[in-house]
Amino acid sequence: MNRFLDSLLQARDALFDHKLRTALSVLGITIGIAAVMAVSTISKGGNHVIYSELETFGLNSVWVYRDRHGENRGRTQRAGSGIVTRDFLRLQLEAEELGVRHMTPVVYPPGRWQASQSRRSSDAQVLGVGRDYPAIVNDELAEGRLFTSLDIRERRPVALVAPSIVERVLDDSREAAGQTIRLDGRRFMVIGVLASKSRDFLSSIGSAGGQNANDRVIIPYTTLQAMTGSKDIGNLQLEVERFDEAALVAERVKQRLLQRHPDGFSYSSETMASYIVTTNRILGGVAVIGIVAASISLLVGGMGIMNMMGTSVLERTREIGVRKAIGATERDILLQFLLEAGLISITGGILGLLIGGLASVALALVTGFPVMPSPLSIIGALVTSILVGVLSGYLPARRAARMKPVDALNTQ
Secondary structure (H helix, E strand, O other), X not given: OHHHHHHHHHHHHHHHHOHHHHHHHHHHHHHHHHHHHHHHHHHHHHHHHHHHHHHHHOOOEEEEEEOHHHOOOOOOOOOOOOOEHHHHHHHHHOHHHHOEEEEEEEEOOOOOEEEEEOOEEEEEEEEEEOOXXXXXXXXXXXXXXXXXXXXXXXXXXXXXXXXXXXHXXXXXXXXXXXXXXXXXXXXXXXXXXXXXXXXXXXXXXXXXXXXXXXXXXXXXXXXXXXHHOOOEXXXXXXXXXXXXXXXXXXXXXXHHHHHHOOOOOOEEEEEHHHHHHHHHHHHHHHHHHHHHHHHHHHHHHHHXXXXXXXXXXXXXXXXXXXXXXOOOOHHHHHHHHHHHHHHHHHHHHHHHHHHHHHHHHHHHHHHOOOOOOXXXXXXXXXXXXXXXXXXXXXXXXXXXXXXXXXXXXXXX
């Protein structure tokens, strides 16, 4: 232990004897670790933002709808959406067999309706949905209640509104729940206000499907069907029991629909699972490219340590010869030079973590991404810096350790 402490103190003194050279070597490791830390942290934060926004659609969601492009264009196409209320009710009874946890019809009004109250009005995205819709898309309530089976069955004129509609249309002097609004000229009672959802990032890259989650008015699908005089359903949205079976469940549902409508219709489906796989591939590729690019800085820092240690060995050849002549072993010489490289890399690693953390915070403030440096990434960065230092210093240290005392002492 005493021998190790002596070697550590000698390594420290040797580094202090060449402050500028040591500082430049430390700087190389610092920049490399800071770059790797910042890239990995921002990458993880970006993943968190994207997945939190994808959750607003339901991560286990499947959409099934009529595929007009897949139908025989040589035949007269049948009118309608290819999915009606009876289809939904039948599939709902078979949900467990199909592997479906929740299911809802989604009915769209013709055109974009206005939501109005007194003299205030605003365009709104109106959807007619079933009772399971909020559970599928992870909607939460800010106030009020959700739809009940009775609301659906009796076609009640009740509505759930999103925050933007509350701000632009409703009276802000009292609670939104209990107020009335008009949709296409018909009065609806607001029974609940949906919590705010963010799709800002997906919207910025054109992947939000043109939907503003905070601009919705949701009513029972049966009520909307009664207003339009149609039993058609725009699409079925499902939540599957198992994420990895989303495509299989979609095929099962399409087959059931084809059995019920064997002539004139074709069906298509989309799954959130397919979007997530694509997202993982893109984000993973971007993260790898970023870390590889940042690691080049770390490689340069390692080469700087190797160069410094090589120069140090040449300058201290006579010192090595003297130490060996008075009893120092190869192990002692090797340990001292490795400790010098290790001290440089540890110092650079700690500084790199600090600077990388500050850079991550600054980037998070600019991008809005949450800063989430995990303990594992911090430990990994520190271990990496130590390995880079030790590996970079090993060859010069081994060369110093293998010098013969006579040859070292005879060096001019």
